[in-house]
Amino acid sequence: MNQHIAQTLPPLALDRLPEVAAKLAERAEQHDREGSFPHEGVGHVHEAGLLTATVAAEYGGPGGGLATVVEILRVLGSADPSVALVTAMTLFTHATQATTKAWPGRHYRRLLEDSAAGPALVNALRVEPELGTPSRGGLPATTARRDPETGDWLLTGHKIFSTGAVGLRWLSVWARTEDEERPRVGAFLVRAEQPGEVPGLRIEPTWDHLGLRASRSDDTILEDVRVPGDATSGLVDPSSTDPRRDPGLLVWNNLGLTALYLGVAQAARNWLITFLHERTPSALGKPLATVPRFQAEVGEIEARLVTAVDLVSALALRFDAGDPEAAEHSRAAKLIGTRAAIDAVQRAVALVGNNALTRRNPLERHLRDVLCSRVHTPQDDSILAVLGTAALARY
Incomplete structure (x- = not known):
């Protein structure tokens, strides 16, 4: 699998950063005015291998470090910060996987296969209307309960400020378990073949912001969204560790x-x-x-x-x-x-x-x-x- 991915992930081409930035800058003003998601800009980033720069070498990636990411995001940010922000969320996911192995193997391999086929954006959906940002503490209102027949999770909740929601291939949804003697918290991994077409998942176009308008950080509504039983990351007892951030x-x-x-x-x-x-x-x-x-x-x-x-x-x-x-x-x-x-x-x-x-x-x-x-x-x-x-x- 690793050899196959290595052959199909776009090679990292840092020398193309100025070229990619120039392409993003051409349409940044238009996307800002329209509040439209820059799909083509994300495509340019992907083609230059920048979106998968932090995939670890053991998974067939270039294994780019933080210094590489800092350079990528600074240059992309100068051209279109909305594209840079959704790129950052994806790069951070791959970088974290390199050190924590938090995603189960088969699901991360699926993400890599998606990344080989085209732009595969990932983001962690954490903020909620009542909770606000979990960095201040508290548990999510979003819940995951077991389907007793299949063992799948059924995910229900409301996330706000979901950066890049309309363009995400994978959503890492922070939630707490139900129907367990001791509830646990963690991320539940939702794959969207086409964002917005997952049963029970819908994106509400609520983003009308002062800045980063093209990031489309809309609301995400989940109503019994089905998640495989092993598609979780960092599922823990909230009293045993700080669930807020790695x-x-x-x-x-x-x-x-x-x-x-x-x-x-x-x-x-x-x-x-x-x-x-x-x-x-x-x-x-x-x-x-x-x-x-x-x-x-x-x-x-x-x-x-x-x-x-x-x-x-x-x-x-x-x-x-x-x-x-x-x-x-x-x-x-x-x-x-x-x-x-x-x-x-x-x-x-x-x-x-x-x-x-x-x-x-x-x-x-x-x-x-x-x-x-x-x-x-x-x-x-x-x-x-x-x-x-x-x-x-x-x-």
Whole structure:
């Protein structure tokens, strides 16, 4: 099986990143305006082997590490952050499987077969209307009960903010068991040959967001969705371990998603530089790029982005090398990196004025997209609480 997959997975072609990014950028504005899912963009990412970059070598993949993912997501984020986000969720799934083997073998092999045949997006559906994000604690209202005749699970619940829902091939649904003496929590793996065509599964088009509009993070409704009895991942007694998040995955999330939004900020910086070179007010008689005030402000933006990109990239390399401090420091890197990205874009907007908020220019889209960096787990208050508590405990 591994040899077969190795022959059929698209080979990883990092040298094609600029080409793929250019293709994504061509339609990013259209998808943003329409709120439409960028299926063709995901296809470009797949064809270059970027969607399966983290499939482990033992499964026939390239075994890309976090440093590779950081580079991929930063470049894709500069072109279309919605495509980058659904790519990130899939890359994180493969990376986690490489170390935890959390997916049962036959189901993960099926995912690899799907990935060989075409783009196979995966995402973990965790957030619920009442619970909110499980990173704050609590158990899901989504339930899984056994069919006594077949041994299958019947999954019922309501998930919100299901990124890429309309394009997912696999849904990893966080739920708790019913009809057991001690309920367990974990992920139940739902395969969608065509998303939305699984009996009992429907996608409600509720996503009408400020940013990342093309991510189609819609609601997912499950009504007795049938799941094979062994299609579970990490099913545990909630009192025996922290069910909220795999610690290793948090590092990928912290650094990978921060790189994505730094890519958004770099795109904003690039547009700003072009604008300042082309804009020549009649009263000035020369481009704005020659004015010292604008030069200094671009310097402020550059200083923040260069520092944040270097920090995230360096920590990713250290993590790949097995440095435990890199994982510990990834929280602070997320805080610093996302703040730098937001600040850079806001500075660009303030510098340009009305033109920055005009929809014919991409800067207003970059501003809306970069603000979404704040909502990803862990949020700033959680990061600061962890860092502060740890520092005080060392006294």
